Amino acid sequence: AQSVSQHNHHVILSEAASLELGCNYSYGGTVNLFWYVQYPGQHLQLLLKYFSGDPLVKGIKGFEAEFIKSKFSFNLRKPSVQWSDTAEYFCAVRGNAGNMLTFGGGTRLMVKP
Amino acid sequence: DAGVIQSPRHEVTEMGQEVTLRCKPISGHDYLFWYRQTMMRGLELLIYFNNNVPIDDSGMPEDRFSAKMPNASFSTLKIQPSEPRDSAVYFCASSLPPLAGGDTQYFGPGTRLTVL
Numbered sequence A: 001a002q003s004v005s006q007h008n009h010h011v012i013l014s015e016a017a018s019l020e021l022g023c024n025y026s027y028g029g030t031v032n033l034f035w036y037v038q039y040p041g042q043h044l045q046l047l048l049k050y051f052s053g054d055p056l057v058k059g060i061k062g063f064e065a066e067f068i069k070s071k072f073s074f075n076l077r078k079p080s081v082q083w084s085d086t087a088e089y090f091c092a093v094r095g096n097a098g099n100m101l102t103f104g105g106g107t108r109l110m111v112k113p
Numbered sequence B: 001d002a003g004v005i006q007s008p009r010h011e012v013t014e015m016g017q018e019v020t021l022r023c024k025p026i027s028g029h030d031y032l033f034w035y036r037q038t039m040m041r042g043l044e045l046l047i048y049f050n051n052n053v054p055i056d057d058s059g060m061p062e063d064r065f066s067a068k069m070p071n072a073s074f075s076t077l078k079i080q081p082s083e084p085r086d087s088a089v090y091f092c093a094s095s096l097p098p099l100a101g102g103d104t105q106y107f108g109p110g111t112r113l114t115v116l
Helices: none
Strands: A003-005 A010-014 A019-021 A024-026 A032-038 A044-050 A056-058 A064-068 A073-078 A087-094 A107-112 B005-007 B010-013 B019-024 B031-038 B042-050 B053-056 B065-071 B074-079 B088-095 B111-115
Touching: A003 A087, A010 A019, A019 A107, A024 A073, A032 A064, A032 A073, A044 A056, A044 A064, A044 A073, A073 A087, B005 B088, B010 B019, B019 B088, B019 B111, B031 B074, B042 B065, B042 B074, B053 B065, B074 B088
Parallel strands: A010 A107, B010 B111
Antiparallel strands: A003 A024, A019 A073, A032 A044, A032 A087, A056 A064, A064 A073, A087 A107, B005 B019, B019 B074, B031 B042, B031 B088, B042 B053, B065 B074, B088 B111
């Protein structure tokens, strides 16, 4: 069975600070990897995804993530966060079997103005 | 497109009552997913359908929960009888098939359920 681990449950940053959120997955085969964001009071939205090719993936709003196969990791990064990035971030993995996503526990990011 | 539509947005009920949550997927999406989000357990997949057929319901917590998809544009998640521990936000999501670009699941706004 696939599983996803997000190490940081809560992160507090000041505006303009750099962000890196960790995500590690457990799955033996080929995976598709996703980062979703949930702004306060809103539903989940896709930030970025990795299927194949360049392991450095760029998403919306200046976010990027790097797939490191040897480390089973897909960390999310942003060079300079803004107050509007305050949200909960979810890493997710989809394996070969079926169309199911397995989500990590989420990381709550608070950006102080 | 209006996106995934869920109703009601908020539901407050008393323990023992039946609760029905509704979802309309994006038109043309063959896959429909029901998730539950709680502080303790995070985001959990309850069940998903492909072409109106339940494919995996291993996440359904117990027999009190049931889900149906009578047609391609409508699904329900029913809890009978409801219990306080069912209080959560329930999300519906839909997607195209994986090989047809269905790599992204589109989520609805959720139903916040409170069972007193």
